[in-house]
Amino acid sequence: MLELKNLSKTYRTGDKALHNVTLTVPKGQVMALIGPSGAGKSTLIRCINRLVEPTQGSVILDGTDVTALSSGALRKMRRKMGMIFQQYALVERLTVMENVLSGRLGYVGFWRSYFRKYPQSDIDEAFRLLDRVGLLAMADKRADELSGGQRQRVGIARALIQDPRLLLVDEPTASLDPKTSRQIMRLICELCAERGLAAVINIHDVALAQMFVERIVGLKAGELAFDGKPVEMTEDVLTNIYGEEDWHATIREVDDEDADAGEAVA
Amino acid sequence: MPVSTNANGAKIWQLRNRNQTLARWAAYLAGVAIFMWCWQRISEATTWFFVWDAPRIAADIGSRAMPPRWSYMDKLWGPLWDTLNMATLGTLLALVMAVPVAFLAARNTTPSAVFIRPVALFIIVATRSINSLIWALLLVAVIGPGVFAGLLAIAFRSIGFCAKLLYEAIEEIDPTQVEAITATGASRWQVMAYGIVPQIMPAFAGISVFRWDINIRESTVLGLVGAGGIGLQLQSSLNTLAWPQVTLILIVILAAVVIGEWVSAKVRGAII
Secondary structure, eight states: OEEEEEEEEEOTTSOEEEEEEEEEEOTTOEEEEEOOTTSSHHHHHHHHTTSSOOSEEEEEETTEEGGGOOHHHHHHHHTTEEEEOTTOOOOTTSBHHHHHHGGGTTTSOHHHHHTTOOOHHHHHHHHHHHHHTTOGGGTTSBGGGSOHHHHHHHHHHHHHTTOOSEEEEEOTTTTSOHHHHHHHHHHHHHHHHHHTOEEEEEOSOHHHHHHHOSEEEEEETTEEEEEEOGGGOOHHHHHHHHOSOOOTTTSOOHHHHHHHHHHHHO | OOEEEOTTSOEEEOSSOHHHHHHHHHHHHHHHHHHHHHHHHHHHTSOHHHHHHHHHHHHHHHHHHOSOOGGGGGGTHHHHHHHHHHHHHHHHHHHHHHHHHHHHHSTTTOSOTTTHHHHHHHHHHHHHHSOHHHHHHHHHHHHOSSHHHHHHHHHHHHHHHHHHHHHHHHHTSOHHHHHHHHHTTOOHHHHIIIIIHHHHHHHHHHHHHHHHHHHHHHHHHHGGGTOOSHHHHHHHHHHTTOHHHHHHHHHHHHHHHHHHHHHHHHHHHHHO
8 A cells, every 4th residue: 555665865964864665554554663763764754745855766655656746746645644743733823623624724725724614524524533532622722722642632633634544643652641642542543443544653662562553663774674563573673773772671571462452351 | 171280180170261361351451441532532522511501401491391382282183193094004014015025035935045035135124224214205205295105104114124023933933833734735825824824923913013013103203304293293393492382292202102002012912
């Protein structure tokens, strides 16, 4: 569904952020992208929707080469890629409802969006999504009145109202407390499962990634360093990606996971 | 770094070493010398008799200016209204012209940093560097005396001021919000309306009332060069040595400025 072929990005300063990354994400797969700061995770995610222009290689989404699109076609394509940000990136001075509806900007004309005259179907969908993320009562609040977890839920609703096929998620939990982090990750993964969405999630918290996703890809200095199931994530792999450290407490044991599953059933 | 080692081998740290300290004292000395020299030059060029006489003259004018001629107020309401209109409409006109200039001048929104940005910056500098009194002089010569010339003078003078503050506000916006709106597939204009405009609204409101407040003060003097408003009355009163009228006009100007300042403070408080 999503294919990255030899994707490279060299910034004007000469920093090589990505180097020949080739990766395929099948439909409906939730994939976590881990790696140390500066490994190119954010660049990778932004090259997919071309917020950052890749210098080489191609991004192919459902058979269309995103890197070859004209700016008009790119805007149409971006509608199919919802993005969720680390610092929520809500428009702080607009209401929650306006923020959610802004996900429809790619579908409505300028004056309609300027006067906030969205089609009723969009408004229905916005209410449905706000209900789904548990913020129906907040629709009229300004975005800067919300807590971090609430803001991220608005961000999720904004991405989903685009009716995307793919979610690009950039450090969704980096600014949240541990409990809210889990809730947000759970919500993202549930929504992906409900709608059959593929997702690429940049995440620092390895244990959190192992808890929720089906595939982990490690990035190291702009190159792929690991690609496998969460259970294959060993201390050696982490040492390879991040460098020498005592990783014992970071990784969840395989039988630990079974115990969790047992608890959930009971 | 003035770190030295003493005989016992302990490290000694001082803020400045000996040469730096001496250089600072020399600089102070030079400063005092220059001040004394300037003082002397000014003193030579001053007719001290007039200066010593100044309190007596001031007291004389003061005594003739009191009490204010309150009945003159009847003739001031019209010019006062003109002055307010000049300030308000001039500010609105300036804002209409300043907004596009600001977007063209801001690094993150300009269509071309090489060709268009310098033009926008030039407009800002040119309009800002010419005082509104000089604008009024020019405009009175071009379109004749009256309120309209004053209004345009206020507007032209304010473009640069408003555009400069606004483009600085545009450059300071949070780029991730813009990124997020771009990522939804929004068009260029939609990104502007959703990603940028909400972020600069508080700055825009603050700049508008701040400039309006300044313009009330500026428009009171434009009449001196024939551009309408209360300044016209001030000039004719000064010319005829009608000191009680001058006092009243100054009181009225003061009141107008105080009220303007109060309103702008209220508006700013309400918006931000």
